[in-house]
Amino acid sequence: MPIQKIVLHKLKMRLNKPFSTSFGTINDKEFFIIEAIDDEGNHGFGESVAFTTPWYTEETTETCFHILQNFLIPLLRENKITHPNDISQLFSVIKRNNMAKAAIEGAIWDLHAKRQGISLAQALGGKREWIDVGVAIGIQPTMKDLLHTIERHMEAGFKRIKLKIKPGQDIEVLREVRQAFPYVPIMADANSAYTLKDIALLKELDAFDLMMVEQPLAHDDIVDHATLQRKINTPICLDESIHSFDDVRHAIALGSCKIINIKTGRVGGLTEAVRIHDLCRDNEIPVWCGGMLEAGVGRVQNIALAALAQFTLPADMAGSAHYWEKDIIFPEVVVEDGRVKVPDRPGIGYEIDRNALEQFTVQKMEFHIHS
Ligand SMILES: O=C(O)CCC(=O)c1ccccc1C(=O)O
Numbered sequence: 001m002p003i004q005k006i007v008l009h010k011l012k013m014r015l016n017k018p019f020s021t022s023f024g025t026i027n028d029k030e031f032f033i034i035e036a037i038d039d040e041g042n043h044g045f046g047e048s049v050a051f052t053t054p055w056y057t058e059e060t061t062e063t064c065f066h067i068l069q070n071f072l073i074p075l076l077r078e079n080k081i082t083h084p085n086d087i088s089q090l091f092s093v094i095k096r097n098n099m100a101k102a103a104i105e106g107a108i109w110d111l112h113a114k115r116q117g118i119s120l121a122q123a124l125g126g127k128r129e130w131i132d133v134g135v136a137i138g139i140q141p142t143m144k145d146l147l148h149t150i151e152r153h154m155e156a157g158f159k160r161i162k163l164k165i166k167p168g169q170d171i172e173v174l175r176e177v178r179q180a181f182p183y184v185p186i187m188a189d190a191n192s193a194y195t196l197k198d199i200a201l202l203k204e205l206d207a208f209d210l211m212m213v214e215q216p217l218a219h220d221d222i223v224d225h226a227t228l229q230r231k232i233n234t235p236i237c238l239d240e241s242i243h244s245f246d247d248v249r250h251a252i253a254l255g256s257c258k259i260i261n262i263k264t265g266r267v268g269g270l271t272e273a274v275r276i277h278d279l280c281r282d283n284e285i286p287v288w289c290g291g292m293l294e295a296g297v298g299r300v301q302n303i304a305l306a307a308l309a310q311f312t313l314p315a316d317m318a319g320s321a322h323y324w325e326k327d328i329i330f331p332e333v334v335v336e337d338g339r340v341k342v343p344d345r346p347g348i349g350y351e352i353d354r355n356a357l358e359q360f361t362v363q364k365m366e367f368h369i370h371s
């Protein structure tokens with residue numbers, strides 16, 4: 001693949017509303033749009049999903065920049081790749097830093113699909129025309145706010161509601177929500193806020209008929225989750241603990257979860273995400289596509305991935321307008337009746353809104369790759 005140039009656009013965007021989880025509140029996103037340009041004038045786009053603070057994984061916007069500039073871009077310059085599937089092998093000399101790797105790999109996947117004249121979904125092996133989506137609701141100031149927000153999103157057609165829980169805002173919150181909405185598909189995401197000492201409390205979740213509980217225990221744990229899964233009926237879904245194909249293989253072997261949340265950034269790219277998808281399919285583990293409060297490029301990359309067959313559960317995804325006053329793609333992503341259309345145009349299938357991109361850009365850097 002004759003990649004001539006990589007452009008890093010550093011953007012800063014303010015969320016429409018702050019998003020609160022068990023580890024804190026996010027108001028702004030600072031991230032990179034990676035643009036890969038080939039010899040025929042095709043442009044591929046990827047997005048880094050790390051936040052400015054390392055509370056989800058150890059990566060941040062700044063570590064992504066450090067790794068991209070000093071290691072990943074030089075590896076691309078010093079080597080030739082023939083297919084985006086080669087990149088994860090090329091990058092394997094750099095340990096972890098999965099969000100930095102995924103950002104640049106995503107741009108090259110988009111470039112590859114555009115060169116082939118096929119959609120990114122098709123390039124990855126996805127066949128769905130529509131994907132189902134559910135909304136992730138942050139921790140709300142009051143119960144009234146929460147019930148109102150759930151109602152609004154159910155009316156909009158979302159296929160399920162994800163609530164963030166933390167110690168002190170868990171069982172009673174879910175009890176009230178269940179009373180108000182007896183039949184709504186609900187799941188809870190704890191973002192690693194509990195330990196095995198909380199088994200009795202976590203066992204109480206079984207009363208609420210949840211689709212799953214996401215990442216109840218430590219961010220780096222697979223063993224304790226297996227102990228917990230044996231003690232509770234609610235299916236456990238792993239998020240933070242999964243960084244690779246081997247993590248999933250271990251989780252399946254130990255019985256640590258019944259569902260996997262796949263985030264391209266967390267697992268180091270689309271190639272690894274597809275490998276994980278295939279492993280889960282072969283083991284009959286349902287998967288769904290997680291979200292990282294992405295801007296347009298990251299979101300439409302997620303849409304392409306979620307078009308694969310084993311993504312049988314709704315993705316964490318709302319429309320562009322849910323997150324941003326103005327998104328950086330055209331058209332913006334819209335949710336229709338709890339579903340999003342998978343584009344069939346080449347690559348990510350959306351245009352970059354260059355004016356919006358400029359408007360949110362705080363820094364722009366160009367790197368020559370091959371002539
Ligand atoms: O993008 C979305 O709408 C999902 C948001 C979400 O739940 C989330 C957002 C930031 C960091 C971690 C998570 C998570 O899935 O745990």
Ligand SMILES: [Mg+2]
Pocket residue numbers: 189191214215239240
């Ligand atoms: Mg999560």
